[in-house]
Amino acid sequence: MTDSDDALLALYDERMRGAPPEPLPGAVLEQDGPVVRTVGQFRGFVFTPRDMGVRGAALDRLVARQRDRFAERGESVEWRAHRHDEPPELPERLRAAGFVPGESRTVLLGQASEMVTEPVLPEGVVVRRVTGEHDMRRIAAMESEIWGSDLGWLAGMLTERTAAAPDDTVVLTAETGGRIVCAAWMLLSGEAGHAGLRGGTTVPEWRGRGLYRSLVAVRARMAAERGVRYLQVEATGDSRPVLTRLGFRAVTTMTPYVWTPPGS
Template sequence: MGTDALLATYDEQMRGSVPAPGPGVVHEQDGPLLRVVGRFRGFVVAPRDVGARGAELDRLIARQRDRFAERGQAVQWKTWGHDEPADLVDRLRDAGFVPEPQETVLIGMAKELAVEPVLPDGVVLRQVTADDDMRRIAAMESVIWDQDLSWVGEQLIEDRAAAPDELVVVAADAGGEFVSAGWLSHRPGTDFAGLQGGSTLREWRGRGIYRALVADRARHAAARGVRYLHVDASDDSAPILRRLGFRAVTTTTPYVWTPAPPS
């Protein structure tokens, strides 16, 4: 399949695909947009072309911001490099949304990537399901990124509670210490599963753990009959994934609005 056709398939199947609502989470439709409300950070899910233009688009954006402002909650609106209209991101900025680092959307064939993981001595991969392990993963991520990412663990717990069959979480364990972790998200009825996470403690990088996590999750995906794996890759991860056989189809940039701290 050519890149354009692969991107069109991704847009068709994945752009409107969201996790089932968990406890306290609701989905609110606002024209072409879907708001995910009740998580630790809200989300706006948009099609490739939101349809609105000019002042109408400004009002649509403002309604999303204001809805989460009422809750005192941050919200993420994820954009892609081929979205329409072309001035969407400018209007998001004008409404107070701040871009996070751009990532590359890469897609690979699950069966081709489902090889035997190769790990350094003393490291094992294990699938985890316990709430405490999700929080251990979040604590590890907080160390790696030098910021409080405790919400990651709570979101993983929430996602597993809502749809346990759609999420596989794998941790790289070195003598009882989590040194890396990643998860696989599969939406039934689609040909895709997403790879997320994969961050590794600095002292354990360069030993093949990231590649092993990709291979292990690819095996889980292939066993489910998943055809494609997709990743929103950082500049550090993208070259590794390309070498493994992933293909770049577009870019993605999250835009986040955050309420002012209470005075």
């Protein structure tokens, strides 16, 4: 039976958009009214329900408290706002408080069992599951080169998450000649019945050759074998067409609003 779009959106709101139940080592979850913030990572995060239940001046104060909490720590913070969130004036309030919107991403859901296909890799490319810090640093270096910014924090995040939850964190590389040409990871939440697919960045000269699709297929098979029903992706404009062709369905969009301490 196929889930309706409304059912998938309700599932996403209920199970997938909140703060992680178990934060990374060194990170702390703090509840502030309707929101939960994560502190102690490379960047803070603010997670909200679909409707925060506050409006007007009360919403302004809530937003300001999150900004001021991270200002005290000298850290940047990302507030993840969705197209269907209430109240609709939230983006305006975030911008007024100094949060800057980033690139919006499409939230897509799909059933893992329907995404299991045989990966078709170019000749000479092998897929590896990696767990060590050395490989995580190689992934971060590849990502940094492609995106033109220092993403060294990614190595620490992947290393810590893999060490803390080795069964629920899957990091894959596609390599040829000792070079990483694509990397992707999956964060499983077996009890909740879903897994988040992340990454998938491919070096420019290897794009369009099936690497992204192959890593989706490998992760889908691993998730299905674990009894995970749903896969969730926050897709850029480049990956959304690939995912929709595979059968993923768009349920909403998410825009990251980032506040950065002055002088950072």
